[in-house]
Amino acid sequence: IDMAPTGGTPVKGGTVTMALPPAATPNWIFPIGPPGFSATYNSSLQALFFMPVYDAVQKGSDLVPTGPGTLGRKPVYSDGDKTVTVPLRTDIKWSDGTPVTARDIEFWFNMVKADKADWASYTVGTMPDDVKKFEIVNDHTIRLHLDRSYNPDWFTANQLTLMRALPQQAWDAKTDGGRIGDWDRTTAGAKAVFARLTAHSKNLGSYGSDPLWQTVDGPWKIASWRDTGQVTIVPNPKYTGTQHPHLDRVVFKPFTTADSEYNVMRSGGVDYGYIPPSVLAQKAQFEKRGYRIAPWTGWAVSYIVYNFNSTHAGPEMSQLYIRQAMQHLVDQKGMSNVVWQGSAKPTLGPVPAYPKTQYLSPAMARNDYPYDVDAARKLLTSHGWTDRDGQAVCTRPGTGADECGAGIKKDEPLKLTLLSQSGSTETTNMMQVLKSSLSKAGIDLTVRQQPLNSVLGNSVPCEANDPGCDWDMSFFGTAGSWYFPLNPSGEELFSTGASANFGNYSDPKADKLIHAVLYSSDPDAMHAYGEYLARQLPVMWMPNPAYQVSVIRNDLRGVEQNPTATFSPQSWYYVKKGAAQ
Amino acid sequence: MTGFLVKRLLQALVVLFLVTIIVFLLLHALPGGPARAILGPKGTPQQIAHFNEVQGYNNPLPVQYWDYLVRLFHGNLGESYKLNESVSSLLGQRLPKTLILTVLATIVAVAVAVPLGLLQAVRRGKPADYLLTAGAFLAYATPVFFLGLILIIVFSQAIPIFPAEAPQGTSIGSIFSGFSGMILPIATMALGIIAMFSRYMRSATLDNLTEEYVRTAMAKGQSSRRILAKHVLRNALIPLVTLLGLYLPTLFSGALVVESMFNYPGMGLLFWNAAQGSDFPVLLGVTLVVGVATVVGSLVTDIVYAVLDPRIRSVS
Amino acid sequence: MSEPLLSVDDLHVEIASRDRTVHALDGVNFDLAPGEALGVVGESGSGKTMTALSLLGLLPSGGSVTRGSVRFDGDDLIAGGDRKLRDVRGNTMGVVFQDPLTSLNPTMTIGAQVAEPLLLHHDIGKKEAWARAQDMLGLVGMPQPAERMKNYPHQLSGGMRQRVAIAMALVCEPKLLIADEPTTALDVTTQHQILELIDDLRSRLGMAMILVTHDLGVIANRVDRVAVMYAGKIAETAGVRSLFRAPRHRYTEALFAALPEKAVIGATELRTIPGLPPNLAVEQHGCRFAARCAYATDVCRTEEPALTGDDHAFACFHPVPLDAADPLDDVAPGGQRHTPAVTSGAPLLEITDLRKDFPLRGGPFARGRGTVSAVGGVTLTVRKGETFGVVGESGCGKTTIGRMVAGLEDPTSGSITFEGRDLATMTRAERRRHRKSIQLMFQDSTAAMDPRMRVGTILREPLVIQGAGDRAEQDKIVAELLDAVGLPRGAVDRYPHEFSGGQRQRLGLARALTLSPELIVADEPVSALDVSVQAQILNLMRELQRDRELTYLFISHDLAVIRYLADTVGVMYLGKLVECGPADQVYARPLHPYTRGLLDTVNVPDPEAAGDGGTPLGGETPSAANPPSGCRFRTRCPIAQDICAKVEPAVTTPAGEGHQVACHFPLAGGALQDAA
């Protein structure tokens, strides 16, 4: 059988039913999502109707911001990287016939500026705060005047990608049925318009019929949107771009659990679905039945957070040699292959190692801490730890090179507590494997399983001896710990005091390197940052699970599984008759 | 009759009030509150603060509870954090489905359990009785999810005759149009109920068989079969109504597991998902509705019982 | 004698359960002519019910006829099998059971239940069956039969339910009616009405009847012939007059002798039958009564006597000689009794205008309003050393008075004074200490003793609670008590359920005595017992009273028992004390029409005395929740006048000090005729 993901002779038409991830119900259409409504499946769908200005596009193995589906063309940085000029494609029209212009992006910018608190992607100091002035150069060019110099790669990848063109001519009214005008140009007007659009977006059941959402510039438009989250899209007949859909319709089907999806998958109810990693062992069966299995690698890293301020193990966590010993005890390969059935990939540093993009240097693709119990034991013994009945105990306290380190008392055992997310067999198993291998070096790990929410709630940055700072490690990476935007910069994770720096990692050198990634124009800043942190182990690197293990009908081709977890059904096609349903 | 109703209603109100308190307190025991769950690891401290501000989580608990009650009083159950829908509209879609599932399962269960129980009572101490008793206890001893799993493995995988997923349509009609999908969920739910009800029927029938009116009926020349059908069955069935009332919570519990197993978009599933995502308004709303359903259900069964049983009916 | 309607020959019935087989009937023979009425009497467990049930093939599970035949109306019912039996049941043979509540289906209407036999046996439509059922209900004296057809059993009173049961049995106009204790659960007056009704219907329909009862009074007045059963056999059978005049079997004789009516009032001890009936689960040899018979010889223990004789047959080797005195000769209605000295004793207990209202109970839908006036203002005095008997129909408030005196219930109003002290004014501690002066003896000692405690613990409990003595002293007291009530000392290690009813009643008495009380309130202490056992308990109570100077407040609905035991009698009706006075006076010359009616209603165990005038009580007791205005008895009173509805009669003493009555028109000569 022809198993190729591409090629073959496309057949016009057909319907594809795609399974949405467990418990994912698309529920927000207005492209400025409020906090809590910014899930990937929402933005992915929005991008089908409203063409993104910039997006993570896979080009070879690299990820780049522009492609045939983006409205923007390559941005131009000037003025010492303090000004950026964005040229737009000129051939794109809204479905009502109006061309898509710079005014439409200004409309977006005004909305976001006036209502940034209600925008999920907003963080203080970044978009729109970092844009001092928004300038329309002409109908198809905008220019942003920035508050300082930025690393162009970072700014395009992580800031400009947030930009959207919205149909100002259709949406810019303060009330339903009110006059369309330039209301967005005043803050109050923008707020009113924003409020109206948000209100419409809150009416889930009406997405399919609300004329507001029928003005689109993307290749697709909504056919129906059920309040259970099932979305059906059909090609936008007025689409003026280059990527015209081959299919007649695509149905996105929500599922509450992976198991239920799997059951439907088996009965042929979806054309593009996924299976639990455990079922990968049955790969051949699916292939026999006309499906191909394609793990969808996510643009993410997974790790266990170390709490450097932990009340009782903070001093241990602060010792690099201990972190190194522990990293040596993480059998990432074994976990990936057995626990995840090969669907996970080892995490080697703060930059995703798969796919191998331009952000990864050869040094970063090397595992500096392979699974090695002896190396781990050696690290510990050489720093004054002794194995007593299977429990490592500090016998040489002190700050010398061969001593345990600052704050570690004599006879202190190496006992750690790990908060781990519950509800996933794979995670539970990984933690068991970890516990088992740590014990081989005398490290006693207590795994406390909690629901994801509790883990997140409990592993907040804290100070030693504060109540609630008694956790030493924390894991919430069943579905990947951290998904990056296009540019895998780690400023939110590892810079001192950052919002997602749950373990209070603080290293001046790391801060400096992160600064460089954001603000210098050095193209290698990312490599320097990645290589340093990979070795410094601000967290314990863990296998990074696939976004999902996709199962795709063999005759469905053109499916590209973008690591940022967006999808573009416009490039999907069937190769022979047999479109489902 | 009205006095009784008023008293029972007052009791029910007190009970519901306590229910809301219990759930409210439980939810607020959640570390980090719902903000983290809703906003995820990427949620910034500002967003979390904003969320808590908007949702009123910064107020002291009693104030929050009071606000909740006030909103409740205005018929406002709140908005789901996750589903972009009001809790009442969610409930409006989901509750009927759960009701259909539970009602169908109960009907099936009663239809099977009653004759089974009668048979056991008549064959008391015989192999059939032992066999059915053992069967009933084992069915009862099987966790619902294990039972469902076995049914799926057998009837959906080994011999694929029934789908492993319940009908997904939003409308009630879709349930009946895709009814084959309902067979396994209903069977899973019904088996456990059958186990309990057949035990009940057995002992109720045995109790009634020792009643003197049975002897009277025999003394009239009535045949055993007709005595069972005409006299005993009726007397044994009436209290079954009360039993149904007592079983409501168990039924709902079963529905929760079955719905999440078979992906049946009812209230149980809604609750399950809401719990995974700390969707407080939904959790509170569903619990409240389930509590109301349970309390009202037992009230109704009490009344139905009283209406069916002439001994109580005519006292009014 | 013409061809018998029913002929029972050598009937053996066994009831097998897992660990034992009871030989319930062991060769029962009797014939019944058409239209004849046979009474079956005997102690509890003698096989009366089994006899009746085996005729219909309605034995309990495990029961079977192992030998013998039952020929009825030309058919062999044993050989005929189930089909034949079903044909006969309810059709040519009707049956009425003891408990009218449980023997009716609670969820079927009266009409449906009465019509059921017609639909089964007669080829008629539902409409006609209902019409005939309604006629039948009219015939059994059911008021407004048309409405009653739609009612459910619980909506009727006990008497009415029994009428329904009779209607059900008679609706197909059977040739034989079997009535198993049809009136035992009913009040004297209702009992009288039901028996009258059966008599009447029997003569109208020309049925034969088998009346099963343990009440010799009922038997004496209602049947042609009597069969006395003992331990699964017929001991004696004869015409009713012949049997009562000259019983031949020693068991029959002993039974008669144990009747309280028999004793010379207040003076003699009752005669008793020692021991218990034999255990029917073990093989029996010889005469079954031998073990308890004073006349038994060796032959009695080894050989089984046969039932011989024609009209008066008996199975006894040493029958009562024919010239013996009539055992009922001693019964002297209205006879004088010695006036006991105690009537002049100091007042021990004084009750003044005592009232008790209970909130009305009902189903869940009933409004929680209204009260039941269980005791509606009772004043009485109990003197030290006497026995004060309280009689009255069911529900008249006897028990409630007893419970208030014993402190188990608080009066709604009125006062109870004991030895001059008002109980209401006592402090908690005083009351606690006072408790031991008044003790209550329950009707059902089974329910009154913790089933999980050994007898020793039960008897010691009062001492433990009152903190009397150490363990050894307590054990000593318990042992003495057991001696006193005639139980072996080894009883302390047994559980209550291991004793017979009579023995348990002794235990109850022993416990009541533990704290050496002055007053014992005995609430129907013998009404659940057989005559022979009843005699034992009554004797024991008298003996203890003498030895320990006890005072009894003795509650009973049995006029004969009260008459035997009591010095003073209080007659209650619907929460009121209507008459009160020395027992002999009250019995000989009642002043209140109710007392008169009650006395006339009682079945005297003497066929000769049956039907000698008097006006038995009619109607039913009104509800205590809504008692009639004025005199509560007026609705049933034959001599009631307008004033009775308006003014509550005051207590007067028309017949001299000490004999009080609350009636506007007290009877002058003790008879109703005189008043009218």
Next chain:
Amino acid sequence: MSVISPAVAPGHEEAAQATPSLARRTVQVFTRNKLALAGVVVLVLLLLFCYVGPLVHPTDQVHTDLSQASLAPGAPGHLLGTTDLGYDLVGRLMVAGQSSLEVGLAAGVLATLFGTVWGAVSGYFGGWVDAVMMRVTDAALAIPAMFLLVVVSAIITPSKTILILIIAAVAWLSPARLVRGEALSLRDREYVQAMRMMGGGGARAVFRHIVPNAIGTVIVNATFQVADAILYVSYLAFLGLSIPPPATDWGSMLSSGITYTQNGYWWMIFPAGIAIVLVVGAFNFIGDGLRDAFEVRLQKK
């Protein structure tokens, strides 16, 4: 004393002999119930398996061995194969059984104790105490157990003690209601009245009369409670609340085995599932037998 003839004695002796002691009767009736006996046998076998088994068949249930993961039954040294982390399945069943039984027993007993006290107090004192206590019970009952457990499972970090507490918190309601009913009827029994008439107080009534007489109900209920508690343990595992690894219980084994349903790894599902059914069934059989045995005593009048 002529009335009390010595002839009473033989009759009495006979009556005493005819009724063997309470305990013996109870045992007799119980052993007559074949299912109850089967329950005892199964339970004893399971206990032996869980507690003696590890001595006979020692396995490492602490360290994972990924190289031995998911071996099918019959693999050398692994009669029933291995789990997804390479634990020997037979050995795993043993340790899991220990936790299931311990948690179930502890929770069942705790629930029964608490429920009995709650019910006895509520029933004996009656009035508003009863009203308040019963409304609380009603409220707790009105939230179906699973709903409560789902919420709790979103909050709690499990450990054995916590599981026991959670289960007991859900399960105490039924014994409470039952015992309350008993207490309500028992406090009006004539023997309690008789005792009060002698001057006895509430404590005596409760502890000497009410509780001992409700003990049959309580014991029978406790048996069913243990059965239910073991079921609850499995439901908690299904909800993701299980004893922290490497410790495990049958419920966790079953629910993690479910992951492998599609792989045909039946040995990870059925042994644990069947063990649960067997042990819960056994307790139910025993409870049923006990109920019969106690009821016989009650029927005996």
